[in-house]
Amino acid sequence: MSNPTAYVSLTGMSKSFGGVKVLKEVDFDVRPGEVHALLGENGAGKSTLIKMMSGLYTPDAGTIMVGGKEVKFSSTRDAAAVGIATVYQELLLFPELSVAENVFLGNYPRTALGIIDWAEVRRRTRDLLDQLDTYDLDVDAKVLSLSVAQRQRVEIAKALSKNARILIMDEPTASLVESDVQRLMMIVRQLRERGVGIVYVSHRMSEIFALADRVTVLRDGAHVATRDIGEVDENQLVSMMVGRSIESLFPKADATIGETVLRVTNLNHGRHVRDISFDLRRGEILGIAGLVGSGRTELALTLFGMTPATSGEIAMDGKVVRIGSPRQARDLGIAYVPEDRGQQGLVKSMAIRKNVSMATIERLSSGIFIKAGEEAQRALDAVKRLSIRCRNIGQPVGELSGGNQQKVVIAKWLETMPKVLILDEPTRGVDVGAKAEIHTIMGELVKQGVAIIMISSELPEVLGMSDRVLVISGGRITGEIARAEATPERVGAAMTAHRTGEAA
Amino acid sequence: MTTTVEATARSRSAPQRPGFFKRLFAEYGQEIVVLAAIVVLFAVVTMVNPRFISANNLTTIFSGNAYIAVAAIGMAMVIVTGNIDVSVGALIGVLATISGTLAVAGYPIWFAWLAPVLVGMAINAIIGILVAYARIPSIVVTLGALSILRGGLISVTGGTWITDLPSAYLIAQKQVLGLPVPLVFMVVLTALAALWMRYTAFGRSLYAIGGNAEAALATGIPIARRIVAVFVIHGAFAGLATILFATQLQVIQSTVPPNLELTVITAAVIGGVSILGGSGTVIGSTLATILFATIGSALIFVNVSAYWLRAVIGLLILATVLADMLRRRGRS
Numbered sequence: 001m002s003n004p005t006a007y008v009s010l011t012g013m014s015k016s017f018g019g020v021k022v023l024k025e026v027d028f029d030v031r032p033g034e035v036h037a038l039l040g041e042n043g044a045g046k047s048t049l050i051k052m053m054s055g056l057y058t059p060d061a062g063t064i065m066v067g068g069k070e071v072k073f074s075s076t077r078d079a080a081a082v083g084i085a086t087v088y089q090e091l092l093l094f095p096e097l098s099v100a101e102n103v104f105l106g107n108y109p110r111t112a113l114g115i116i117d118w119a120e121v122r123r124r125t126r127d128l129l130d131q132l133d134t135y136d137l138d139v140d141a142k143v144l145s146l147s148v149a150q151r152q153r154v155e156i157a158k159a160l161s162k163n164a165r166i167l168i169m170d171e172p173t174a175s176l177v178e179s180d181v182q183r184l185m186m187i188v189r190q191l192r193e194r195g196v197g198i199v200y201v202s203h204r205m206s207e208i209f210a211l212a213d214r215v216t217v218l219r220d221g222a223h224v225a226t227r228d229i230g231e232v233d234e235n236q237l238v239s240m241m242v243g244r245s246i247e248s249l250f251p252k253a254d255a256t257i258g259e260t261v262l263r264v265t266n267l268n269h270g271r272h273v274r275d276i277s278f279d280l281r282r283g284e285i286l287g288i289a290g291l292v293g294s295g296r297t298e299l300a301l302t303l304f305g306m307t308p309a310t311s312g313e314i315a316m317d318g319k320v321v322r323i324g325s326p327r328q329a330r331d332l333g334i335a336y337v338p339e340d341r342g343q344q345g346l347v348k349s350m351a352i353r354k355n356v357s358m359a360t361i362e363r364l365s366s367g368i369f370i371k372a373g374e375e376a377q378r379a380l381d382a383v384k385r386l387s388i389r390c391r392n393i394g395q396p397v398g399e400l401s402g403g404n405q406q407k408v409v410i411a412k413w414l415e416t417m418p419k420v421l422i423l424d425e426p427t428r429g430v431d432v433g434a435k436a437e438i439h440t441i442m443g444e445l446v447k448q449g450v451a452i453i454m455i456s457s458e459l460p461e462v463l464g465m466s467d468r469v470l471v472i473s474g475g476r477i478t479g480e481i482a483r484a485e486a487t488p489e490r491v492g493a494a495m496t497a498h499r500t501g502e503a504a
Numbered sequence: 505m506t507t508t509v510e511a512t513a514r515s516r517s518a519p520q521r522p523g524f525f526k527r528l529f530a531e532y533g534q535e536i537v538v539l540a541a542i543v544v545l546f547a548v549v550t551m552v553n554p555r556f557i558s559a560n561n562l563t564t565i566f567s568g569n570a571y572i573a574v575a576a577i578g579m580a581m582v583i584v585t586g587n588i589d590v591s592v593g594a595l596i597g598v599l600a601t602i603s604g605t606l607a608v609a610g611y612p613i614w615f616a617w618l619a620p621v622l623v624g625m626a627i628n629a630i631i632g633i634l635v636a637y638a639r640i641p642s643i644v645v646t647l648g649a650l651s652i653l654r655g656g657l658i659s660v661t662g663g664t665w666i667t668d669l670p671s672a673y674l675i676a677q678k679q680v681l682g683l684p685v686p687l688v689f690m691v692v693l694t695a696l697a698a699l700w701m702r703y704t705a706f707g708r709s710l711y712a713i714g715g716n717a718e719a720a721l722a723t724g725i726p727i728a729r730r731i732v733a734v735f736v737i738h739g740a741f742a743g744l745a746t747i748l749f750a751t752q753l754q755v756i757q758s759t760v761p762p763n764l765e766l767t768v769i770t771a772a773v774i775g776g777v778s779i780l781g782g783s784g785t786v787i788g789s790t791l792a793t794i795l796f797a798t799i800g801s802a803l804i805f806v807n808v809s810a811y812w813l814r815a816v817i818g819l820l821i822l823a824t825v826l827a828d829m830l831r832r833r834g835r836s
Contacts, residue, residue: 304722306721306722325724325726326721326722326723326724327724327725327726329724330723330724331724336722338722343716343718343719344718344719344722345719345722346716346719347711347712347715347716347719347720347782348715348716349715349716349782349783350711350712350715350782354708354711354712358708358712358720358723358725359723359724361705361708361709362705364705365704365705368703368704369699369703369704370703370704370705370708372703394526394527394530412723
């Protein structure tokens with residue numbers, strides 16, 4: 001099974017967490033001088049696999065061969081010793097230290113006296129950065145003053161300083177702007193020419209087709225296929241990833257679209273919400289697409305009163321309203337299920353019952369006291385209606401799985417009987433089953449006349465669920481596309497519109 | 505086929521409210537432990553020295569420390585929101601001097617009692633505003649308040665005692681329905697505050713803020729207003745505690761028991777209020793106050809130096825916080 005030309009090959013890798021098998025006998029290998037793309041939905045097992053390759057997790061079963069010899073990694077140090085380095089999505093640099101200090105941290109060259117040879121540290125850092133065509137980066141600059149793209153290059157330099165033969169890159173372009181993406185792709189090609197094997201994790205098909213030599217697809221923790229890039233097209237990859245065609249994955253419920261419930265006119269807040277105008281109708285799902293940092297979430301936060309609008313007008317049911325706080329937004333019938341449920345959605349130490357009633361607790365009180373019986377009954381109903389899997393409604397929300405936590409946040413907001421429900425990345429970090437359930441819930445809500453604004457980074461989700469797609473770039477609307485005309489190409493073009501100069 | 509459907513339906517509807525005792529232990533675990541410790545301590549010390557449960561000693565234990573329990577109620581509320589107040593001891597010193605001075609100067613007795621409550625609320629309103637709106641961490645604001653209040657008090661009074669208090673003023677030495685007034689204060693205030701915290705939307709919002717302030721805000725809870733309110737309520741409890749403290753002896757010392765604020769914070773923490781915010785009850789803080797008082801008295805009755813009290817309490821703090829950390833770790 002192990003490939004003679006591969007530098008690293010993994011065979012039969014398996015891993016369970018708390019009785020849940022997240023990786024089932026997966027095979028994977030990387031050859032010197034190739035870009036091997038690793039694809040799969042959230043929860044497919046990509047990050048578990050790369051964490052085992054970089055020594056962060058120990059596999060329950062399976063063997064790792066490096067250069068033809070079997071190895072066991074008990075820490076990231078072991079993996080680094082055989083030349084495997086990782087550039088994580090959340091960059092792990094020390095902001096208060098300089099570029100050079102970061103690059104050689106824990107690995108400083110020393111003088112004959114055993115003292116750190118700073119001149120050497122700086123010289124070699126300069127060298128490494130020059131190799132990455134990064135002549136403009138000062139080795140003495142503090143990392144906190146650098147942009148995300150620059151920090152990423154520091155991470156890559158750090159990997160190279162350890163003579164990495166395999167470089168694992170976990171969604172390296174997720175938070176980069178287009179010009180930086182191009183530059184990163186050049187660096188990747190350069191490394192490949194030097195014989196470095198690269199594991200490239202990304203959701204972006206265009207990058208994968210532009211860079212990869214081979215591609216491996218994982219689904220639900222299992223290996224689906226490994227192919228040369230020339231043998232597959234985008235549709236094949238997507239159906240391998242999801243295991244079915246997109247149409248059946250996003251069951252778009254037919255709801256009658258009614259009168260306008262929310263009208264936004266020339267809304268502004270800071271640099272990220274600029275001159276936004278749109279209408280939202282009852283029973284409609286309005287998808288919002290855009291790159292990270294495009295202003296998608298900022299728009300939601302402004303509509304919900306977290307960062308109140310500095311100018312512009314919001315009208316609910318034809319009446320102009322002022323939304324200065326989440327409380328006002330809530331009382332007007334706007335609900336917001338945030339992007340980061342742990343941060344803004346839930347009090348994890350609190351029981352399901354108390355989280356579900358949190359937005360409506362004042363209405364649930366008669367006189368000064370909470371009606372405890374009704375509160376419990378409503379929580380039980382919500383658990384049943386949304387199929388929240390839990391021991392009982394007294395269970396702290398922090399103990400639930402990601403998908404069930406997300407359903408608790410949705411349940412909390414459904415208690416407020418919202419007219420407008422804003423869902424920000426409703427299925428991020430949620431397993432495939434719960435994802436479908438959340439989509440079904442959305443379908444039921446629009447049938448009841450709720451208007452939904454759905455923000456999502458997943459293009460298939462946006463295209464599959466929306467009646468209409470608004471594309472945002474640089475804080476502005478760069479496209480408004482009806483369901484029938486919404487293709488990945490049109491939406492993708494609008495997502496980068498202001499940079500390439502074309503208007504949608 | 506039908507059986508499968510029924511089975512699924514049953515497992516779907518399985519989540520119920522947990523049973524009464526399970527809920528009791530889940531919600532009041534720490535309180536039950538503290539209560540058990542008090543009972544065991546009483547039983548053991550009484551066996552060694554039966555005079556431990558004499559009426560006289562019980563009065564000392566329960567009434568003499570009631571003002572600490574009352575102050576700990578407000579402290580528990582503040583800590584539940586994820587804040588802290590290290591100035592309450594100094595505040596009680598200032599309020600006691602104001603109250604006593606008014607009483608001696610011949611103002612109506614009711615006014616001498618009401619003044620510390622109102623002044624306590626006013627001073628804590630300022631603290632609350634600095635914490636909630638100026639966003640200065642409460643530890644910093646209250647450390648500042650501690651210095652100002654304590655320094656100011658010594659400067660103004662020169663450390664003298666207030667004497668010749670009118671006897672009508674000394675409410676802590678009186679009885680209602682045959683029970684000492686401080687005991688009645690402690691029980692009634694604890695009960696009211698416990699109900700308030702447990703069964704009102706306001707109380708619930710304090711737990712939400714301490715559990716995750718950002719999520720509370722994003723759910724429409726006006727957290728800044730709530731934090732100011734909780735400090736003002738805490739100020740009122742400090743005022744009520746002052747009435748008991750200032751009237752228990754014939755004189756008022758301008759030097760309140762040193763470290764009073766730490767005793768009050770400790771009562772809250774050992775009573776099960778998480779120092780990180782989000783959990784705990786005022787029943788716990790009151791029981792913990794009684795526990796300290798019992799330990800202090802017990803040490804005397806079994807002839808151990810009272811200085812050990814502080815060491816024992818120190819151990820209890822560490823054990824409680826450790827247990828809290830372990831519980832949280834188990835949860836995440």
